[in-house]
Amino acid sequence: MTTKLIDGKAFAEKLRADIAQRVAKLKADNGVTPGLAVVLVGNNPASEVYVRNKAKQTKEVGMNSYEFTLPENTSEADLLAKVNELNNDKNVHGILVQLPLPKHINEESVINAISPAKDADGFHVINAGKLATGQDGLVPCTPLGCLMMLKDHFGDLSGKHAVIIGRSNIVGKPMAALLLKESCTVTIAHSKTVDLSAMVKTADIVVAAVGKPEMVKGSWIKSGAVVIDVGINRLPLEGGKSKLVGDVATSECIGIASAITPVPGGVGPMTIACLLENTYRACVAALK
Numbered sequence: 001m002t003t004k005l006i007d008g009k010a011f012a013e014k015l016r017a018d019i020a021q022r023v024a025k026l027k028a029d030n031g032v033t034p035g036l037a038v039v040l041v042g043n044n045p046a047s048e049v050y051v052r053n054k055a056k057q058t059k060e061v062g063m064n065s066y067e068f069t070l071p072e073n074t075s076e077a078d079l080l081a082k083v084n085e086l087n088n089d090k091n092v093h094g095i096l097v098q099l100p101l102p103k104h105i106n107e108e109s110v111i112n113a114i115s116p117a118k119d120a121d122g123f124h125v126i127n128a129g130k131l132a133t134g135q136d137g138l139v140p141c142t143p144l145g146c147l148m149m150l151k152d153h154f155g156d157l158s159g160k161h162a163v164i165i166g167r168s169n170i171v172g173k174p175m176a177a178l179l180l181k182e183s184c185t186v187t188i189a190h191s192k193t194v195d196l197s198a199m200v201k202t203a204d205i206v207v208a209a210v211g212k213p214e215m216v217k218g219s220w221i222k223s224g225a226v227v228i229d230v231g232i233n234r235l236p237l238e239g240g241k242s243k244l245v246g247d248v249a250t251s252e253c254i255g256i257a258s259a260i261t262p263v264p265g266g267v268g269p270m271t272i273a274c275l276l277e278n279t280y281r282a283c284v285a286a287l288k
């Protein structure tokens, strides 16, 4: 079996080029430029890198990027006031509050204060409810990117058995809802699942979103299955260096899986591209 490495970087580049074309057309036809506001509280170095990348890619597709960095000791009330201001700003079509937030701020309250129509991350309870009930809404970026890659690989997903490992609100649950909408038969596994390896062995599609380095072994994978590795784990190496690995032992899956997303360069690059897609969709919906 030849195993295809799904190139998420190239896929994301193609998607961003397509978004750039749609943004240019929107400007020409409607005189509107989509705008994404990103709010960062505190100075978590990893979050700073994410926010910088998001802003750069937003501008590259021709959208407006508005970045707000608030001090670590910002109160929840002040953050909610900022969100409210952005909700009422007609130049802002997408709002993202970078997670994690400092401990003294309730993330759920902040997420649910964002207008559902501008919820670029798709985490608002209204958007989660719409996804769960099969209605159109804004969908979390990481599972949206995974779905795009799966549809590109398979075309029709109907009837496939998908095993999703992980039940978080940002990856596992929305991934399950998206695949159910595509008429997959969906199994969601988690830390209490009994005999996970046997369950994974029955899957045509495996989505690993666990946060445990290389936990999913090659011997768990059914011949010809497609493996989507969402995990991002930093493994320390000698000499103070580190390397990124996913939740799947990728090298063990070569020759068994028909396709697999590598880490890095698989799911990761699609996440920001899907954030831009959501901002574009939110802008178009606002025009209606």
Ligand code: NDP
Binding pocket: 142, 165, 166, 167, 168, 169, 170, 171, 172, 189, 190, 191, 192, 193, 196, 209, 210, 211, 212, 230, 231, 232, 233, 267, 268, 271
């Ligand atoms: P969470 O920690 O929120 O969820 C992890 C899930 O894995 C939980 O449902 C947990 O089960 C389950 N789990 C933990 N241990 C086991 C086990 N031994 N067997 C089976 N299931 C287990 O993580 P996230 O969903 O936020 O993220 C998952 C991974 O994806 C992380 O590595 C994260 O960094 C990465 N990620 C990557 C993104 C990207 O852009 N590529 C974006 C978002 C996340 P239980 O519910 O029972 O505790």
